[in-house]
Amino acid sequence: MGEQIRHVREHHNLTQQAVCSRSGIDVATYSRIEQGHASPKLDTLIRIADAIGVDLEKLVAQGGNHAHPQRGERTSEARFRTPSE
Numbered sequence: 001m002g003e004q005i006r007h008v009r010e011h012h013n014l015t016q017q018a019v020c021s022r023s024g025i026d027v028a029t030y031s032r033i034e035q036g037h038a039s040p041k042l043d044t045l046i047r048i049a050d051a052i053g054v055d056l057e058k059l060v061a062q063g064g065n066h067a068h069p070q071r072g073e074r075t076s077e078a079r080f081r082t083p084s085e
Contacts, residue, residue: 002036005048008059009034012052022051 009019016034020027025047032038033048040048049059 001039002034005059006034008054009052012054014052019048019051023047025051 009016016027016030019025020030023030025044029038030048033040033044045059046056049056052059
């Protein structure tokens with residue numbers, strides 16, 4: 001989940017510090033979330049989505065699309081495979 005949050009944040013040209021300032025989340029905690037060392041609670045995800053300026057659905061869907069490409073879709077990371085592979 002952290003990777004997808006980072007992807008959306010970077011897509012919106014925001015720094016971690018900017019998201020933390022807008023959301024009230026501690027920088028160290030937010031960094032751990034993006035690194036995958038902490039799992040955010042729903043209320044934290046909502047605060048992150050609000051800080052970035054996206055719906056929670058978009059924050060989650062962005063990562064879901066990134067982690068599970070559609071059949072035949074190419075990705076630069078070999079670890080992401082389609083279900084049929």
